[in-house]
Amino acid sequence: MRRTLSEKIIGNHLVEGKIEKGEEIGLKIDHTLIHDTTGTLAALQFEAIGVPKVKAELSIGFVDHNNIQIDFRNADDHRYLQTFAAKYGLYFSRPGNGICHQVYLERFAQPGKTLLGSDSHTPTAGGMGMISIGSGGLDVATAMAGGPFYFKMPYVFNVKLRGALQPFVSAKDVILEVLRRIGVKGGVDKILEYSGPGLKTLSVPERGTITNMGTETGATTSIFPSDDVTREFLLLQGRNDHWISYNADDDAEYDDVLEIDLNTLEPLISLPHSPGNVTTVSEVEGTRIDQVCIGSCTNSSLRDLMITATLLKDKKIHDDVSLSISPGSKQVLENLVTTDNYIHLIKSGARILENSCGPCIGMGQVPPTNAVSLRTFNRNFLGRSGTESAQIYLVSPETAVASAIHGEITDPRKLGEYPTFQLLQKLIINDNMIIPPLEKPLDIEIVRGPNIKPLPRFVPLSTKLKGEVLLKVGNNITTDDIIPAGSKILPLRSNIPEISKYVFANIDATFYDRALKNKGGFIVGGENYGQGSSREHAALAPKYLGVKAIIAKSFARIHLANLVNFGILPLLFTDQSDYSQIAQGDLLEMNLTDIQKRLSLKNITKDKKISIKHILSEREIQTIKAGGKLAYIKSNQRGSN
Numbered sequence: 001m002r003r004t005l006s007e008k009i010i011g012n013h014l015v016e017g018k019i020e021k022g023e024e025i026g027l028k029i030d031h032t033l034i035h036d037t038t039g040t041l042a043a044l045q046f047e048a049i050g051v052p053k054v055k056a057e058l059s060i061g062f063v064d065h066n067n068i069q070i071d072f073r074n075a076d077d078h079r080y081l082q083t084f085a086a087k088y089g090l091y092f093s094r095p096g097n098g099i100c101h102q103v104y105l106e107r108f109a110q111p112g113k114t115l116l117g118s119d120s121h122t123p124t125a126g127g128m129g130m131i132s133i134g135s136g137g138l139d140v141a142t143a144m145a146g147g148p149f150y151f152k153m154p155y156v157f158n159v160k161l162r163g164a165l166q167p168f169v170s171a172k173d174v175i176l177e178v179l180r181r182i183g184v185k186g187g188v189d190k191i192l193e194y195s196g197p198g199l200k201t202l203s204v205p206e207r208g209t210i211t212n213m214g215t216e217t218g219a220t221t222s223i224f225p226s227d228d229v230t231r232e233f234l235l236l237q238g239r240n241d242h243w244i245s246y247n248a249d250d251d252a253e254y255d256d257v258l259e260i261d262l263n264t265l266e267p268l269i270s271l272p273h274s275p276g277n278v279t280t281v282s283e284v285e286g287t288r289i290d291q292v293c294i295g296s297c298t299n300s301s302l303r304d305l306m307i308t309a310t311l312l313k314d315k316k317i318h319d320d321v322s323l324s325i326s327p328g329s330k331q332v333l334e335n336l337v338t339t340d341n342y343i344h345l346i347k348s349g350a351r352i353l354e355n356s357c358g359p360c361i362g363m364g365q366v367p368p369t370n371a372v373s374l375r376t377f378n379r380n381f382l383g384r385s386g387t388e389s390a391q392i393y394l395v396s397p398e399t400a401v402a403s404a405i406h407g408e409i410t411d412p413r414k415l416g417e418y419p420t421f422q423l424l425q426k427l428i429i430n431d432n433m434i435i436p437p438l439e440k441p442l443d444i445e446i447v448r449g450p451n452i453k454p455l456p457r458f459v460p461l462s463t464k465l466k467g468e469v470l471l472k473v474g475n476n477i478t479t480d481d482i483i484p485a486g487s488k489i490l491p492l493r494s495n496i497p498e499i500s501k502y503v504f505a506n507i508d509a510t511f512y513d514r515a516l517k518n519k520g521g522f523i524v525g526g527e528n529y530g531q532g533s534s535r536e537h538a539a540l541a542p543k544y545l546g547v548k549a550i551i552a553k554s555f556a557r558i559h560l561a562n563l564v565n566f567g568i569l570p571l572l573f574t575d576q577s578d579y580s581q582i583a584q585g586d587l588l589e590m591n592l593t594d595i596q597k598r599l600s601l602k603n604i605t606k607d608k609k610i611s612i613k614h615i616l617s618e619r620e621i622q623t624i625k626a627g628g629k630l631a632y633i634k635s636n637q638r639g640s641n
Contacts, residue, residue: 002249004156005225006191009131009246013114015148021155021255022189024617026148027131031058031108032140033117035100037065037361038535040077040494042118042137043084044455046144048630053089053441055146060091060108062100066490067356068363073491076449080494082435087444088144089437097433098329098355101125101297105208106331107431110242111226116143120215120534120558121297121378127207128233129226129246131191134215136536136562138629147633150619151561154220157190158254161198163263167418168411170307171206172299172376172396175213176268177260180278184476185528187219188557190255194224195248198262203423204233205301212298213378216275218531220557236427267411270394273382274476281399281411288320290371292404294397295326295353296360299376302332303423304397309341310419311401311412317349318407324365326353334428362386362486374403381478381532383506386486452494456544458567458627465548465569465590467521470514471504472584475526479559481507482530482538493537500541512545520546524582527552530559539566543628549590551601551612553579564620567628571599574611581610595621 003011007019016026032054034042039061046054061081066074078095085092093103100117101124109115111129115122118137125132135149143149159178165171178192192214194207202210207224214222224230226246234243267281294300294308305327317323325345327333333355336342345352359365360377366386367373373385373392380392393409402412438444473481483489483499484506492499504511515521523542529552530538539562549569553576563570569592573579582588586605596618601610616624626632 002252004193004252004254005246005248006131006156006193006223009112009114017153019153021153023153024150024619025153026150027114029056029116029143029149030113031115032056032144033060033062033100033104033115033119033122034137034140035062035064035119036077036081037490037493038118038137039081040452041536042141043081044494045138045141045630046088048455049141049145049633051145054144056144058091058108059089059144060093060104061085062093062103063095064099065357065361066363067095067354068487070487072449073451076451077494079447080449080452083444083446085435086438087441087446089441091437092435094433094435096330096355098331099297099300099357101212102300102328102332105204106237106329107434111230111244111246116140116149118534120532121212123215123219123221124208124212124297126211126221126223127204129224129230131221131223133221134534135558136534136539136565138536138565139561142629142633151220152189154189154191155255157187157192158257159192159194160196160257160259161194161262162196162259163198163261164201165262165265168398168413168415169265169267170396170398171202171209173265173268174260174262175210176270176278177265178214178258179216179270179276180268181258182217184216184274184276184531185218187214187217190219192217192219192222193248193254194222199224199227200229201262202229203303204230205303208301209298213275216378218528218556238429267396267399267413269399269409270380272391272393273380275379275394281395281409284409285411287372287409289374289403289408290321291365291367291373292321292323292400293359293365293373293375293377294324294400295328296357296377297328298378299397300326300328300332302335304376305332305336306341306423307421308397308401309336309344310421311398311415312348312350313344315348315405317404320407321404323350323404324353324359325350326358327355330355330433331427331429334430335424338428359385361490364487374400374409376400379532381480384480384485388506451491453497455630456496458543458631460627460631461567461569461592461625463591463593465592467548467588468518469524469582469584469586469588470518470521470547471508471511472524472582473507473526476528476531477525478532479530479535479538480532483535483541496540496544499537500544503541503545515545515547520548522588523547523550524579525550525552526579527554529555531556534558536562536565539563539568543568551582564616564623565629567624569624571612571614574613578610581606581608
């Protein structure tokens with residue numbers, strides 16, 4: 001059988017199940033990745049599992065999201081993560097060293113390996129020929145402890161590239177074209193595997209941009225082959241010993257094919273408030289702008305900032321525009337500084353921010369009221385920037401620069417002749433902000449600040465659930481809708497009682513009080529419930545408030561897994577039209593005596609039975625019954641003793 005690249009790597013790491021589409025499989029994880037938004041909880045969960053040292057081949061902790069230290073909480077969590085890494089055998093990337101996905105791609109990614117990260121944009125490493133998957137922190141903690149990662153074997157969707165990008169068209173426009181074709185749900189239960197003659201024209205950082213934002217299609221992951229382009233990148237990084245050739249077999253069979261002619265692409269833009277709301281830049285040219293932000297794990301590579309600097313040479317930012325630039329790593333910044341590129345950025349009027357995620361998650365550079373902000377980021381969800389009334393557009397670095405100069409959305413092809421642009425042939429490489437694992441870590445004391453609270457414990461699932469519908473929401477509810485991001489709320493990530501006060505705060509400010517008063521209840525959702533970030537707080541905090549089950553038309557993959565991990569029952573309408581038969585405030589009752597075979601839901605308020613179903617495996621059912629994954633692991637540990 002001729003195999004795809006994805007099937008080859010998965011086959012080499014398969015520990016449970018069979019490679020059959022839609023069937024649950026268990027995958028051996030080589031590398032794990034956590035960061036300071038999701039990693040504090042993952043670290044607490046790893047400690048709760050009780051393993052004395054990480055068992056994955058390589059585990060790394062990053063501080064890159066919550067670098068703003070307006071009080072002690074972020075600083076305390078950073079110290080906790082550093083002492084945790086020292087005690088349990090992780091590499092630790094210090095604050096200021098860079099964004100996890102950019103640093104990982106530069107210094108750790110290896111073709112043919114598997115990576116599990118507690119961040120939805122972990123598939124960035126697919127640009128290096130890896131199966132790299134985002135998940136909740138508890139799944140990463142389990143992988144750190146040596147356990148397999150369970151998920152349903154995806155369909156493999158071939159994206160065939162031919163031709164070459166034209167001047168002022170970039171890799172960001174490639175993934176925006178994919179989103180324009182298949183939308184924010186078109187990648188669900190799929191791996192986007194890239195192939196074709198156009199591959200050789202895209203560098204590894206450009207491939208990383210594409211695989212990074214493939215997450216916005218709902219895809220499990222995205223992947224490019226490991227080829228001569230990969231070898232050149234690893235050679236430049238001084239890691240050529242990590243290179244191996246990894247490709248799909250000739251005539252491999254794919255479940256679907258999407259062909260893109262790079263020659264015909266033009267600059268594209270995502271309109272508010274969805275990454276999938278894509279049109280051409282020329283369609284919205286002339287829209288006045290207030291802010292431009294260049295950076296994030298999508299577009300902060302040396303390639304991106306070198307073309308940004310080259311285009312800004314001898315130019316001035318428009319008087320009405322604030323331009324900020326966030327380098328993706330210290331390596332990117334050092335190499336910009338030692339060339340003429342950095343001074344071009346400064347002279348133009350750009351504001352250089354720390355090497356971190358920053359504005360992408362509302363950590364700084366919050367737009368003014370009713371502002372229009374162009375960003376090279378991966379998400380433009382309503383309110384994610386920190387300003388509810390802001391209009392956020394997603395663009396390439398080239399479009400961002402052209403617009404910043406002119407003060408309005410501008411097709412970058414109007415900047416004139418594309419400048420001569422070549423990547424550096426030799427890099428400054430300085431890993432002095434990456435702390436390797438200690439040889440004798442056992443005597444390390446973990447330091448915990450007062451904001452770090454013990455993990456809540458949950459009782460096993462009852463066979464009968466009864467409660468009020470606390471909230472009914474529509475389609476494409478994001479994890480930002482469930483738990484808002486930003487500098488006010490994210491510092492509470494290791495304090496579940498406090499962060500739970502903000503569940504659905506931007507949708508219904510009364511949710512917290514009503515959930516407490518009713519001792520929990522149900523949530524009803526539309527399609528793609530829980531899209532976006534991997535943060536498991538969006539499941540854990542509702543569970544803490546007593547949410548028993550969520551009934552939706554469909555779920556985003558990572559959030560579905562997080563609900564299972566914390567013992568919330570994710571259910572689907574058998575007939576989606578029944579969504580209209582439930583209203584907020586209705587009293588529901590559910591019998592789960594025989595959850596494997598039969599489910600019964602009654603709307604007591606309307607005296608109506610509603611047909612529901614689930615798509616859970618036997619392992620997932622047992623996990624929910626136990627009260628969540630930690631309880632399930634503990635019960636299995638006791639059973640094996």
